[in-house]
Amino acid sequence: MRVPAVPRWRDLDQVRRADVYLRSSLYLLLWGVPLLIVASGARSDAALGTPGTAGVALLVVVLTCVAGTATLREVIALHPRPGPLPRRSLAALAATLVLGVVVARLLDPAAGSVLVVVVGIVVSMAAGGLTDRRAVAGLLVLLGAATLVVSGSWPLVVVVLAYALFLAFTVRSSLWLYGVITELDRTRRAQAALAVAEERLRFSRDVHDVMGRRLSTIAVQAELASTLARRGDERAVDQMLEVRAGAHEALREARELARGYRSTDLAVELEGARSLLASAGIACHLAATGVPERWREPAAWVVREAVTNVLRHSQAREVRIGWDGSALTVADDGGTVAAPADGSGLRGLRERVEPLGARLEAGPTGDGFAVTMRVGVA
Missing domain, CATH: 1.20.1050 (Glutathione S-transferase Yfyf (Class Pi); Chain A, domain 2)
Structure with a gap:
């Protein structure tokens, strides 16, 4: 022995x-x-x-x-x-x-x-x-x-x-x-275990935000390409190329997320939102200039989540994204069928912005649904 x-x-x-x-x-x-x-x-x-x-x-x-x-x-x-x-x-x-x-x-x-x-x-x-x-x-x-x-x-x-x-x-x-x-x-x-849990939560939120938007884009473009193909329209080929490009971009962003290198830029998110909504036939009106540097990344999170919800849950024809000096609002005219205010995406977004000193509000408006981030009030 x-x-x-x-x-x-x-x-x-x-x-x-x-x-x-x-x-x-x-x-x-x-x-x-x-x-x-x-x-x-x-x-x-x-x-x-x-x-x-x-x-x-x-x-x-x-x-x-x-x-x-x-x-x-x-x-x-x-x-x-x-x-x-x-x-x-x-x-x-x-x-x-x-x-x-x-x-x-x-x-x-x-x-x-x-x-x-x-x-x-x-x-x-x-x-x-x-x-x-x-x-x-x-x-x-x-x-x-x-x-x-x-x-x-x-x-x-x-x-x-x-x-x-x-x-x-x-x-x-x-x-x-x-x-x-x-x-x-x-x-x-316990702190080490909490840090691991927080990192996993951050990664899951980023995957939800980034991949959700990319997959929504691919779905919209693929549907448009299918419609054009049934009509015999030659533009279907271009749409499928855009689907392929979107898939490659999603793969690249997934790799960046896994490595923890990806940052969120408001200008990129606004332009991406305009392009994505246009692909779905939804008009986009942007008036989000002058956002302070401190709030640009949280504002980009809000734009990404709100636009993704419009594509998934709304029948909107118009989306307005605006900044009034103290709040960023993403509003659509798709009725009251947008994502519920306590959905997992909005809940996770609220948990991210509140520790920074902002308050997230989401709910139906007169003719649609709006997501608003008010800064300096939490």
Whole structure:
């Protein structure tokens, strides 16, 4: 069986590095400080009495560290969620605390006090990160009672509880910082996914606008060529050549859209609208000069969408495109059968112009349908 390779530090992402750093630091402190105190006591015969008693105390400390490690691991996994509490590991931790009190009572008072302090360090670090304040308060009360039973000294109880609160605050602060890091990473990933979604939406809108217009043009020209061919008119050949040219132009624009290079020019859209409407036998009256540079591209979007809707949904014979200094209007006389005001194309167009500070209005008029973009009002 092949053992999976341990990932190298440089191969880990930032969140994984923070996770490894947090766990290794807390586990090192949880094991290192108590064992260092016990080891120093065993060498000096001062902290925990004789080497024999220090050995018993060391066993209690090791058991407490094992229970504390299990509790701390579950606390890290839960954070920052409020529950459920790791009841089994907390019960094991409380049991080791009680065991520490029993052993400490068998030692001399000084050694017993040191043992309770060491066990209290482990308990404080292991359970200090719990979000349930009642559980933390219960453990602190139990720790204070254990210290009082062993030492009988209220000042030592205050010192132990103060140190326990400091360790609990340290653990909670570390977990809070880790939570901030993970949340920032989730936000970054969400922003990346949103950027992809926005790009897909932009592409779908451009495809709808550009290809819809081109295909409408090809459809109108093909219908005209078919009519001329049935009459035996030689102009049918010219119309079919225009259909071919339109197809090549649609292919070119599709490639530009895929590469993201295509820009929208108002003058080109106006001329294209005039030519397209003329091919369909619809008169076009243009009065859209003086559009500010800032609004020329959004105005081109409106012209493209509105003219496409006229060809698809209207029986118009005349279209007027005008700019009055604050609004661009594309109006036709095709009755009330134009595209609905909440159609997908107009809805997408509205979503594009409103963030720029414009408002899109679309609906029937007295004898037709009008699409208006009012600037500086959104």
